[in-house]
Amino acid sequence: MVDESKLLESSILIVDDNPINIVLLENLLERKGYENYTSTSDPRTVAPLQAAEKFDLILLDVRMPHMSGIEVLKVLREQDSSEFLPILVLTAQTDQQTRQQVLEAGATDFLTKPFEYWEVLLRIRNMLETRFYYKQQVERQDHLEAEVRRRTQAIRETQLDIVQRLARAGEFRDNETGAHVIRVSKVAQIIARGMGLDDAACDLIVYASPMHDVGKIAVPDSILMKSGPLDPEEWEVMKEHCSVGYEIMGDNPSEVVWAASQIALYHHERWDGNGYPEGLKGEDIPLFARITAVSDVFDALTSDRPYKKAWPIDKAIEYIRKESGTQFDPGVVGSFLSNISEIIAVGEEYPDC
Numbered sequence: 001m002v003d004e005s006k007l008l009e010s011s012i013l014i015v016d017d018n019p020i021n022i023v024l025l026e027n028l029l030e031r032k033g034y035e036n037y038t039s040t041s042d043p044r045t046v047a048p049l050q051a052a053e054k055f056d057l058i059l060l061d062v063r064m065p066h067m068s069g070i071e072v073l074k075v076l077r078e079q080d081s082s083e084f085l086p087i088l089v090l091t092a093q094t095d096q097q098t099r100q101q102v103l104e105a106g107a108t109d110f111l112t113k114p115f116e117y118w119e120v121l122l123r124i125r126n127m128l129e130t131r132f133y134y135k136q137q138v139e140r141q142d143h144l145e146a147e148v149r150r151r152t153q154a155i156r157e158t159q160l161d162i163v164q165r166l167a168r169a170g171e172f173r174d175n176e177t178g179a180h181v182i183r184v185s186k187v188a189q190i191i192a193r194g195m196g197l198d199d200a201a202c203d204l205i206v207y208a209s210p211m212h213d214v215g216k217i218a219v220p221d222s223i224l225m226k227s228g229p230l231d232p233e234e235w236e237v238m239k240e241h242c243s244v245g246y247e248i249m250g251d252n253p254s255e256v257v258w259a260a261s262q263i264a265l266y267h268h269e270r271w272d273g274n275g276y277p278e279g280l281k282g283e284d285i286p287l288f289a290r291i292t293a294v295s296d297v298f299d300a301l302t303s304d305r306p307y308k309k310a311w312p313i314d315k316a317i318e319y320i321r322k323e324s325g326t327q328f329d330p331g332v333v334g335s336f337l338s339n340i341s342e343i344i345a346v347g348e349e350y351p352d353c
Contacts, residue, residue, distance in 0.1 A: 007132065195291075245264030
C-alpha cells in the first residue's frame with residue numbers, strides 16, 4: 001500500500017483554456033491535500049513545462065486554441081516515449097471518435113464534463129499510485145544495474161590486477177628493461193588512438209599489452225641475460241616465449257586476458273610474413289599485436305639491454321619508418337609517426353631506474 005502522504009506530494013499539471021475549470025480543479029486538489037500543482041491555459045507551454053518539471057500527472061482538456069489536447073498528447077509522447085506519464089483527459093466532448101482519438105494519442109484515462117468530484121479524485125489517486133509504483137520499479141532497476149556495473153567492474157579490476165602482476169613477474173626476469181612494459185602500453189594506447197580506435201579499445205590495449213613478453217618467464221637466464229648475440233639454438237629457445245606467453249594466458253573468456261594472449265603470441269609476427277611463431281602476414285596478424293610490435297621495438301631500440309646500448313631516438317624513428325610495409329603495418333607506423341612527440345614524452349615520463 002502506498003503511503004498517502006507520498007501521493008499528496010506528487011506534481012500535477014492542469015491544462016485548460018477556461019480559467020473557471022482551472023480554479024475548480026485547483027480547489028479540488030487543494031481540499032484533498034495536494035499542494036504541488038501547476039496550471040496553464042496555453043497548451044503550447046505543456047511540453048516545455050513537462051521537460052523542465054517532470055510532472056507525475058497531467059489533467060488535460062481537449063478543445064483549446066493553438067493546440068488541441070490530442071496534439072499535446074502527440075507532442076508529449078514524441079518528447080519522451082519511454083517515460084510512463086499518466087494523463088487524464090477531461091472534456092465536454094462525449095462522442096466516440098474523440099474518445100478513441102484521445103486514447104490512441106496516448107491518454108491514460110478519459111472523463112467527460114461535467115464530472116463527479118469524487119470520481120475525478122479517485123482517478124487521480126489511482127493514476128498517481130500507478131505512477132508511484134512505476135518510479136519505484138525504475139529506481140529498483142537502476143539500483144540493480146548499478147550493482148551489476150559495480151560487480152562487473154570489481155571482476156574487471158581483479159582480472160587487470162592479475163594481468164599486471166604477471167607482467168611484472170616477466171619484467172623481474174629481465175630487470176634491465178625497467179619501465180619497459182609501462183612505456184610499451186602507453187605508446188600502444190597513443191598509436192591505437194591515432195588510428196581511430198574507440199576509448200574501450202584504447203583502454204584494452206593499455207591493460208593487455210604489458211603481457212607481451214610474459215613468456216620470458218620460461219627463458220633461461222643464460223639466454224635472457226646474454227650480453228652477446230644468441231646462437232641458432234638459443235634463438236629458437238628465445239622465440240618460444242611467444243607460445244609460452246599464450247599458454248600462460250590460457251583459454252580465458254575475459255576480454256583483457258584474451259587480448260593479452262593474442263599480443264603475447266603474435267607481437268613478433270611481421271607484416272611481410274617472415275616473423276614468428278606462425279609466419280602470419282599483413283592483416284592476418286591481430287591488430288593489437290601489430291600495434292604492440294611497433295611500440296615494443298621502438299622502446300627496445302631506445303633502451304639499454306644486456307646485448308646493446310640504447311639507440312638515439314632519431315635513429316630508432318628512422319628504423320620504424322624504414323620497416324613500414326615489411327616488418328610493420330604501414331597504418332600503425334603512420335599513427336606512430338603522427339604522434340611521435342607524445343610518444344617521446346612517454347619515455348621521458350617513465351625512464352628506466
